[in-house]
Structures are given as C-alpha cells and as structure tokens.
Amino acid sequence: MQIVVGLGPVESDVVQPVLGDAMKFVEHPTDADIAEASGAIVRAAFVFDEAQFAKMPNLRVLARTGVGTDLVDLNVAEERGIDVVITPGSNTNAVAEGALAHALHLTKRLGPLTKLVANGNWDQRTKYPVGDFESKTFGIVGFGRIGRRVAELAKAFGMKVLAYDPFALIPEDQRASSIEELVAASDVISLHVPLTEATNQLVNADLLAQFKPGAVLINCGRGALIDLDAAHDALRSGKLGGLGLDVFDPEPPAHHQIFEHENVVLTPHVMGLSVQSTKQTFIDAAQGVRDSLEGRKPQALAKK
Incomplete structure (x- = not known):
C-alpha cells in the first residue's frame, strides 16, 4: 500500500475516499511516514x-492546496521527476466573494459605522456617507477564472464592469485598453494578477495618482502588488476611499501604519479558505495525487 502524507492541516476524512483503498493517507505523519x-x-x-525533498526519497508526487508554488523548489522536483500538482479553480468562487465582501464592507462603511454605534455616537451617523454599487464601475485587473467570477458578481449588483488583462479575452464592452484607463474610470478596483517582475508594486504612487477620487482598492491577489506606503498617502489625502487587503508581503506581515486607518479592512489570507472551497481543494489535490501514482497525468501541474 502506498503512503500519502499530509503536510500542514489536511482532513483525512475528505481525502482518503478520493485516494481509494490502495493508498493510505497519514494525517499526522512521523519521520518514518515521511521517508x-x-x-x-x-x-x-x-x-x-531542497531539505524537505531530501527527507522524502520515495516521493513521486506532491499536491499543493492552491496554485502558488513559490515555496516549492521546482528545480529539485524536475530533477527528480516528481509531479507538482496544483488545484486551480477549487477556490475561485470563494476568492471572488471575498473581494466583493471587502468592497461592500468599505463602500457601505461597515467598519466605522460599527464603532459609531458601539461607542454610543448615533448622532454622528451622517459623518460616514454610505456608498452604492448600483450604476458604479467595478474595475478588474486580471481576467482569469477569479476575475471573470468577480465580473459576474459585480454585474449582479447592477454595476458596470471594466477589465484589463493583456493576456485574456475580454468582451469588447468590458475591455480597458490600459490599466491607467481602468483606474481612472472605476469606483472599485480589484486585483487578480500573479506576482511577477512586471506586476511587483503594480499599484504605486504614479498609478494611484490616476485613480478616480475616492475609489476603493481590493487586493486578494498577492501582497507585493501594492506599495503600501503610497496607498497610505492616498488614503490620507482622500484620493483612495478605501483599501481591502487579504494578502501581504511577507505573510504574516509586520505592522504597517496603514492598518490603523478607518477605511481599511484586513483579513489574513483566508478569503479563498471558505469551508466549501477548502474541502474542494483537498479533493482536487487528492485526485491529482491518485492520478499521478496510478500513471495518469494530473489535471493541473505546476510549471517553472
């Protein structure tokens, strides 16, 4: 019987039925199990x-819960002929809902209004004008699986969708010719692009200067997409009306002064970890492991 181990919390009762009777899943592996x-x-x-790979001389496949492989030494995996499975799509809806949740929280001023009621300052409720989604423009940077789902959800609120992605097919009536065009026209901007040399600090002081005044910015992509110092300056000036962050660089992040601003909402990289999406991620990962060990090509493999 082949041994499959969980590295990090993985629910045995979810993955074992997918792996089948010929494989044994070990939720809390010993060093011997790992070897x-x-x-x-x-x-x-x-x-x-490389050190982790060295502990696992019999390893033939590893499956990541998610699509990020920056913490995997793909060179060693390639040298040893080890499949690296990823699980795209399992958390698409969860992340998209998370981006909308951040945007709604900030547009409807839920944070400061909660404190206002809790502190007995009812008479100050007009200090925080409540915004709208209907008839506003939702700008999406990156139009892959998650970006497309965000577009569907935004349209359900009666919003106009504008998207920018030089590598994706975008309906003509939703396509922005540049990111500058998108931010200038959008009331909410949501980032859904991978972190590359080209997208590192994509949202910087120069781009923020072109934002529509009072726009809300959401980042459920990668932390380093935003220059937080520049974003803090934009919040203080009112150029940026709100900032929602589910991702940080590094993680967990060092404290930043932007965390104290009343128009900021923070979550610890969990928008893709809803109950439903986490279960599906485990199922997809287990299926990828089983496919590889039984000689079939897994549905999604990481690329260097």
Missing part, C-alpha cells in the same frame, strides 16, 4: 525546499 511516502498533500504555507 516512506510516495505522495504528499501540502498546504500552501508549507515550505517544500
């Missing part, structure tokens, strides 16, 4: 470096 394992289901925060 024997043919497969591993690995949580996104787990570092799978």
Whole structure:
C-alpha cells in the first residue's frame, strides 16, 4: 500500500475516499511516514525546499492546496521527476466573494459605522456617507477564472464592469485598453494578477495618482502588488476611499501604519479558505495525487 502524507492541516476524512483503498493517507505523519511516502498533500504555507525533498526519497508526487508554488523548489522536483500538482479553480468562487465582501464592507462603511454605534455616537451617523454599487464601475485587473467570477458578481449588483488583462479575452464592452484607463474610470478596483517582475508594486504612487477620487482598492491577489506606503498617502489625502487587503508581503506581515486607518479592512489570507472551497481543494489535490501514482497525468501541474 502506498503512503500519502499530509503536510500542514489536511482532513483525512475528505481525502482518503478520493485516494481509494490502495493508498493510505497519514494525517499526522512521523519521520518514518515521511521517508516512506510516495505522495504528499501540502498546504500552501508549507515550505517544500531542497531539505524537505531530501527527507522524502520515495516521493513521486506532491499536491499543493492552491496554485502558488513559490515555496516549492521546482528545480529539485524536475530533477527528480516528481509531479507538482496544483488545484486551480477549487477556490475561485470563494476568492471572488471575498473581494466583493471587502468592497461592500468599505463602500457601505461597515467598519466605522460599527464603532459609531458601539461607542454610543448615533448622532454622528451622517459623518460616514454610505456608498452604492448600483450604476458604479467595478474595475478588474486580471481576467482569469477569479476575475471573470468577480465580473459576474459585480454585474449582479447592477454595476458596470471594466477589465484589463493583456493576456485574456475580454468582451469588447468590458475591455480597458490600459490599466491607467481602468483606474481612472472605476469606483472599485480589484486585483487578480500573479506576482511577477512586471506586476511587483503594480499599484504605486504614479498609478494611484490616476485613480478616480475616492475609489476603493481590493487586493486578494498577492501582497507585493501594492506599495503600501503610497496607498497610505492616498488614503490620507482622500484620493483612495478605501483599501481591502487579504494578502501581504511577507505573510504574516509586520505592522504597517496603514492598518490603523478607518477605511481599511484586513483579513489574513483566508478569503479563498471558505469551508466549501477548502474541502474542494483537498479533493482536487487528492485526485491529482491518485492520478499521478496510478500513471495518469494530473489535471493541473505546476510549471517553472
């Protein structure tokens, strides 16, 4: 019987039925289990470096819960012929809902209004004008699976959708010719692009200067997409009306002064970890492991 280990919290009762009777899943592996394992289901925060590979001489496949592989040494995996499975799509809806939740929280001023009621300052309720989604423009940077789902949800609120992605097909009536055009026209901007050399600090002081005054910015992509110092200046000046962050650089983040601003909402990289999406991620990861160990090509493999 082949051993598959969980590295990071992985629910045995979810993955074992997918792996089948010929594989044994070990939720809390010992060093001996790790050394024997043919497969591993690995949580996104787990570092799978050269030293970890060295502990697993029998490893043939590892499956990440998510799509990020920056914590995996893909060079070692390639040298040893080890499949690195990823699980795109399992959390698409969860992340999209999370982006909308951040945007609604900020547009409807839920944070400061909660404090106002809790502190007995009812007479100050007009100090925080409540915004609207209907007839406003939702700008989406990155039009992959998550970006497209965000567009569907935004349109359900009666919003106009504008999207920018030089590598994706976008309906003509939703396509922005540049990111500058998008931010100048959008009331809410949501980031859904990978972190690359080109997108590192994509939202900087120069781009923020072109934002529509009072726009809300949401980042459920990668933390380094935004220059937080520049974003803080934009919040203080009123150029930026609100900022929602589910991702940080690094994670967990050092404290930043922007965290104290009343028009900021923060979540610890959990918008993609809803109950439903987490279960589906485990199922997809287990299926990828089983496919690989049984000689089939997994549905999604990481690329260097």
